[in-house]
Amino acid sequence: MALLSGFGSLNAFTVSKDSQSRRLLTYAEQYGLLKNGKIVAVENGIVIPDSVLVEMSSITHYLIVSHGLDVMKNLLAINLDSLNDKSSRYDLPRKVMSQLNLKYINGNEWGMDQVKFFNLSCNDEVNPLNVEGFSFYKSFNYYSGNRDFEQELRIDSLKILHLAYEENKHVLSCRINDEKSISFRMDPFVEKLFSEYSTSNHSILEKDMTIYFENDKFKCKVLFSSIAGNYRSEKNIEKLNSMEMKVLYVGK
Numbered sequence: 001m002a003l004l005s006g007f008g009s010l011n012a013f014t015v016s017k018d019s020q021s022r023r024l025l026t027y028a029e030q031y032g033l034l035k036n037g038k039i040v041a042v043e044n045g046i047v048i049p050d051s052v053l054v055e056m057s058s059i060t061h062y063l064i065v066s067h068g069l070d071v072m073k074n075l076l077a078i079n080l081d082s083l084n085d086k087s088s089r090y091d092l093p094r095k096v097m098s099q100l101n102l103k104y105i106n107g108n109e110w111g112m113d114q115v116k117f118f119n120l121s122c123n124d125e126v127n128p129l130n131v132e133g134f135s136f137y138k139s140f141n142y143y144s145g146n147r148d149f150e151q152e153l154r155i156d157s158l159k160i161l162h163l164a165y166e167e168n169k170h171v172l173s174c175r176i177n178d179e180k181s182i183s184f185r186m187d188p189f190v191e192k193l194f195s196e197y198s199t200s201n202h203s204i205l206e207k208d209m210t211i212y213f214e215n216d217k218f219k220c221k222v223l224f225s226s227i228a229g230n231y232r233s234e235k236n237i238e239k240l241n242s243m244e245m246k247v248l249y250v251g252k
Contacts, residue, residue: 017067019141019226021075023242024059026143027052033100038077042101051230054107054117055241061093072096118199120190121226122209134221134248136161142243144229153249161220161249170237174213174220182213187237190227199231221248 028039031048042048048056063071069092073080078099083092097104107117131137140151142165150164155176162175165186175181189211197204206223213220223246230238 017063017071019242019244020059020062021071022141023143023228024056024063024075026242027056027059030144035077039075039100040077041099048102050103050105051238053103054105055228055230056102057093057097057104058107058117058119060096060104064092064096065089069096076100116199116231117228118190118194118231119202119226119228120193120197120200120204120209120224121202122206122224123203129223129246129248131248134219134250136249138247140245140247142240142245144239144241153247155249155251159251161218161247163222163245163247165240165243167239170240172211172222172243174222176218179217182215184211184213186227186240190229190231190237190240191235193227194231216252218249218251222246223248 025034025037025039028034031042031046031052033039033042033046060072063075069080069083069089076096076099080096080099083095083099094104129137136153136155138151138153140163142149144167149167150162153161153163155161159176162177162181164173164181165171166173170185170187171183172186173181173183193201193204193208196208209224209227211222211224213222225244225246226242227240227244228242229240232238
C-alpha cells in the first residue's frame with residue numbers, strides 16, 4: 001500500500017508538470033514563438049498582453065521551482081547553461097523569461113484592478129475514477145488557443161457525443177449527433193468555487209469539480225481535473241485558459 005501510495009503521488013506530480021508544459025507551449029504557439037516544437041525568443045513587433053505574461057511567468061516559476069531548470073531546457077530553443085551556477089532557483093524564472101525577451105510579471109504583485117490568474121484543481125486526481133453507472137469514458141483537454149474547441153466521444157456506429165466550448169460566452173455544451181445541445185455556463189461555476197475555496201486551490205473536492213449534462217436520452221458526467229484562467233474580481237471571469245476534463249456517458 002505504501003508503494004502504491006507513493007507511485008500515485010509521483011504520477012500526479014508528473015501529470016502536473018506535463019500539463020503546465022503543454023500550457024506554456026500553447027501560449028508560445030499562439031504568439032508565434034514556437035519553432036520546431038520549441039519556444040524561441042520574442043522578436044521585435046510581437047506584442048504579448050500582460051495578462052498572458054502573468055500566466056507564462058507563473059508557469060515558468062512553477063516548472064523551475066518544482067521540477068528544475070532541465071524541464072525548461074527541454075522546452076526552449078535557447079541555451080540556458082550559463083544560468084545553472086549563477087542563480088538560485090527562485091531567481092531563475094525571471095532570468096529565463098528575460099532570455100526569451102519576455103517581461104516577468106508576478107501575478108501576486110499585479111495591481112488589484114488588473115487581470116489576475118486563477119488555478120483550481122481536484123484533490124482526488126490520484127484516486128481511481130468511479131465509472132459506476134456509465135458506459136463510456138474519455139478525457140479531454142481544452143486550451144485557450146483552440147477557439148473552435150469541439151471534441152467527440154464515439155458511442156457506437158450511429159451516435160457521437162460532442163463536447164464544445166464557446167470561449168467568448170464561457171459556455172460548455174454537450175449534444176448527441178446534431179440534436180439540440182445542452183449548455184452550461186462556466187463563469188458562475190468557477191465563481192462558486194472561488195467563494196467556497198480560493199482563486200488558487202489544488203485541494204478541491206471531486207464532487208465540487210463535477211457537472212452533469214442530462215436529458216431523456218443520455219446522461220453525461222464531466223469531472224474537471226483542473227481549471228485555469230483570468231479574472232478581474234471574484235465575480236468577473238475574464239477567460240478560461242485551460243480545462244482538463246474526464247467525461248463519462250450513459251444512454252437511457
